[in-house]
Amino acid sequence: MLKAIAVIVILLAAGLAGILIFALTKPDTFRVERSLAVKAPADAIYPLVADFHRWTSWSPYESRDPAMKRMFGGTSVGQGATYAWDGNNNVGAGHMEILEANGPSKLRIKLDFERPFEGHNTAEFTFVPQGDATLVTWAMYGPAPFLSKIMQVFINMDSMIGKDFEAGLAGLKKLTEKQ
Numbered sequence: 001m002l003k004a005i006a007v008i009v010i011l012l013a014a015g016l017a018g019i020l021i022f023a024l025t026k027p028d029t030f031r032v033e034r035s036l037a038v039k040a041p042a043d044a045i046y047p048l049v050a051d052f053h054r055w056t057s058w059s060p061y062e063s064r065d066p067a068m069k070r071m072f073g074g075t076s077v078g079q080g081a082t083y084a085w086d087g088n089n090n091v092g093a094g095h096m097e098i099l100e101a102n103g104p105s106k107l108r109i110k111l112d113f114e115r116p117f118e119g120h121n122t123a124e125f126t127f128v129p130q131g132d133a134t135l136v137t138w139a140m141y142g143p144a145p146f147l148s149k150i151m152q153v154f155i156n157m158d159s160m161i162g163k164d165f166e167a168g169l170a171g172l173k174k175l176t177e178k179q
Contacts, residue, residue, distance in 0.1 A: 058171030
């Protein structure tokens with residue numbers, strides 16, 4: 001009986017070691033990016049992103065917790081605008097600050113998550129005119145600490161976050177395209 005328990009413990013330890021070693025092979029940084037062509041000028045889309053108050057109209061994260069607490073600060077729009085949230089397990093808690101606002105072509109945001117996991121990333125929106133449309137790109141990138149690498153063994157972050165970005169871009173498209 002003790003031999004069987006010892007074998008089980010050794011196998012579990014070897015499995016855990018294998019997972020940790022495999023996690024070490026994951027990249028030290030990550031990037032998730034999605035783009036969508038929107039048949040609207042950049043100056044019609046950009047204000048919806050540059051004003052955190054307007055994110056409730058298009059961001060997929062805003063509807064996941066109707067009771068989420070939102071705090072706005074800094075400037076009202078553009079560089080220096082801040083937004084903090086505190087919600088349920090679906091949205092967690094964190095804050096954002098617009099670091100760069102080059103309207104209507106680019107917006108760069110410092111994005112800090114406090115829970116469910118701590119994370120310090122950058123979000124970026126670019127708006128590139130393409131004839132009668134604008135190619136809108138939403139990207140998030142940052143460091144991948146060891147805990148993140150372990151999560152990547154089991155979860156495809158690009159697929160998980162990418163679906164949210166696709167939904168958000170579709171929301172921007174719906175709000176700005178003339179029907």
